[in-house]
Amino acid sequence: MKLLTTIIICLFICFGSTAQSQYEKGMRTAFELWENDKPWEASNLFVRIAQAEPDNWLPPFYVAQIHVYSSFSEKDKEKVPSMLKAALDYLNDAKALAKDNPAVLMLEAQLLTAWVVYDGQQYGMKYSAKINQLYNEALRLAPNNPNVLLAKTEWDIGTAKYFGQSTKSHCEDIERAIELFATFKPEGEFYPRTSLAYAQRVLKENCTKE
Numbered sequence: 001m002k003l004l005t006t007i008i009i010c011l012f013i014c015f016g017s018t019a020q021s022q023y024e025k026g027m028r029t030a031f032e033l034w035e036n037d038k039p040w041e042a043s044n045l046f047v048r049i050a051q052a053e054p055d056n057w058l059p060p061f062y063v064a065q066i067h068v069y070s071s072f073s074e075k076d077k078e079k080v081p082s083m084l085k086a087a088l089d090y091l092n093d094a095k096a097l098a099k100d101n102p103a104v105l106m107l108e109a110q111l112l113t114a115w116v117v118y119d120g121q122q123y124g125m126k127y128s129a130k131i132n133q134l135y136n137e138a139l140r141l142a143p144n145n146p147n148v149l150l151a152k153t154e155w156d157i158g159t160a161k162y163f164g165q166s167t168k169s170h171c172e173d174i175e176r177a178i179e180l181f182a183t184f185k186p187e188g189e190f191y192p193r194t195s196l197a198y199a200q201r202v203l204k205e206n207c208t209k210e
Contacts, residue, residue, distance in 0.1 A: 071083045
């Protein structure tokens with residue numbers, strides 16, 4: 001009986017390890033595709049991972065993120081609404097699994113920002129207050145998360161530029177985000193993060209001497 005119990009336990013451990021390794025392998029492959037300028041191949045893989053990991057918020061989060069980020073550079077504006085609607089579907093899946101999650105709130109703000117970029121006249125007034133609210137809530141939940149602080153500051157900078165205002169007042173926030181990168185540790189290997197190099201570029205582009 002002891003031998004049978006031991007075998008069963010080993011089988012469960014081995015199965016769990018295999019499933020976990022498949023998940024990790026899939027996620028790493030998806031990120032590699034994305035880094036190699038193959039976002040839609042990465043998105044398709046994240047979709048498959050989401051189907052295999054229905055209780056994990058990260059795969060649908062990244063599907064939504066790819067759609068949002070790609071919409072900013074999409075030259076065919078007729079494609080943007082369908083991209084953002086698809087992003088919302090996957091974002092809602094992530095939200096259902098990760099309530100009050102600062103990364104999810106940040107992505108929701110970026111999704112609404114994509115609508116503003118797509119048609120500022122129609123969506124600017126409609127979504128601006130909501131975007132500010134989402135960023136403020138994300139910062140309340142994670143005040144020392146440089147990803148959230150940087151994303152909010154980029155929104156603030158974009159708003160300042162739109163109204164012809166100086167961006168200098170936001171430089172301290174970018175500098176603080178850069179400082180936070182030195183000690184910030186994501187909760188896991190696949191958790192959302194922004195690169196220090198990108199933050200430094202944002203600082204250089206917006207905070208050079210006039």
